[in-house]
Amino acid sequence: MDQAAALQKPTSSVKVIAVASGKGGVGKTNTVINLACSMAALGDRVMVLDADLGLGNLDVMLGLAPEYNLQHLFAGEKKLTEIIIEGPRGIKIIPAASGIQEVTHSGTLEQNILMEQMSLFEGEIDFLFIDAAAGISDMVTSFVRAADAALVVATPEPTSMTDAYALMKVLCNRYGEKKFYLLLNQVSGEAEARRVYSHLSRVGEKFLDISLIFLGYIPKDANVPMAVCRQQAVVEYKPESPASRSFVEVARRLRSLPLRSKSGGLQYFWQRLAGGDNLGQG
Ligand SMILES: Nc1ncnc2c1ncn2[C@@H]1O[C@H](COP(=O)(O)OP(=O)(O)OP(=O)(O)O)[C@@H](O)[C@H]1O
Numbered sequence: 001m002d003q004a005a006a007l008q009k010p011t012s013s014v015k016v017i018a019v020a021s022g023k024g025g026v027g028k029t030n031t032v033i034n035l036a037c038s039m040a041a042l043g044d045r046v047m048v049l050d051a052d053l054g055l056g057n058l059d060v061m062l063g064l065a066p067e068y069n070l071q072h073l074f075a076g077e078k079k080l081t082e083i084i085i086e087g088p089r090g091i092k093i094i095p096a097a098s099g100i101q102e103v104t105h106s107g108t109l110e111q112n113i114l115m116e117q118m119s120l121f122e123g124e125i126d127f128l129f130i131d132a133a134a135g136i137s138d139m140v141t142s143f144v145r146a147a148d149a150a151l152v153v154a155t156p157e158p159t160s161m162t163d164a165y166a167l168m169k170v171l172c173n174r175y176g177e178k179k180f181y182l183l184l185n186q187v188s189g190e191a192e193a194r195r196v197y198s199h200l201s202r203v204g205e206k207f208l209d210i211s212l213i214f215l216g217y218i219p220k221d222a223n224v225p226m227a228v229c230r231q232q233a234v235v236e237y238k239p240e241s242p243a244s245r246s247f248v249e250v251a252r253r254l255r256s257l258p259l260r261s262k263s264g265g266l267q268y269f270w271q272r273l274a275g276g277d278n279l280g281q282g
């Protein structure tokens with residue numbers, strides 16, 4: 001094998017899944033937490049990055065109170081291994097800062113710090129979930145396009161559908177992204193999910209020439225906000241609830257997808273991230 005081929009050869013099979021939505025409050029963080037827990041319960045080694053850098057709340061949703069977060073990593077005060085906390089089912093969580101505006105202006109230096117330290121986890125995790133911030137800032141789009149799979153979360157509300165489309169449009173027109181996975185949340189049932197999916201995939205195909213793959217739906221379920229209030233993942237709090245059963249089903253589907261690890265390893269993921277737009281420009 002020549003040197004160029006050796007460099008391109010994937011060094012690990014870590015699958016990086018970025019979860020984004022455009023519109024805020026549609027259920028990204030709940031999706032990440034519950035898919036991560038479900039996949040860990042199925043035997044996968046899962047890591048979660050709270051990429052809502054200045055307003056992270058993934059740890060709060062799990063009742064965790066990390067002492068350190070990305071702010072300490074970026075400031076050079078702590079190493080990645082020192083800020084990672086353990087969540088339910090042994091998932092590894094990289095907590096974001098909350099209420100620290102400067103962190104949202106992270107740039108190449110910060111990316112390099114992350115890149116270098118993430119490579120230590122090569123071979124230790126199977127899936128890395130990225131809980132992106134709301135909106136379509138450069139920070140969000142660079143995380144999504146560097147990932148192996150873009151998972152778009154939307155609800156049947158027209159505002160959420162419009163913003164999900166806007167997110168895909170930016171990623172397609174600006175970066176040539178052509179493939180997205182759709183998870184519909186807070187849905188009344190299969191019929192509504194199918195109707196929303198067929199509408200979004202039709203306009204996506206017609207105007208953007210993208211392919212939108214339906215990953216499944218999570219019903220609107222009062223157990224979800226109850227779990228949030230109890231600071232637990234709903235799959236842990238009420239494993240038999242409709243939302244929990246759907247999360248497990250989606251997790252099974254996700255882990256069996258023939259995802260091509262375009263990252264070729266974590267280090268390459270961070271390199272792509274650093275090679276794209278600077279984080280926080282948007
Ligand atoms: N399937 C569901 N059924 C009922 N309520 C839900 C469901 N999914 C999410 N919610 C509620 O919606 C709210 C927002 O969820 P979540 O915080 O996961 O959204 P988000 O997209 O991460 O928000 P942000 O954009 O602010 O990060 C939560 O209060 C949660 O309880």
Ligand SMILES: [Mg+2]
Nearest residue numbers: 028029030052
């Ligand atoms: Mg969130």
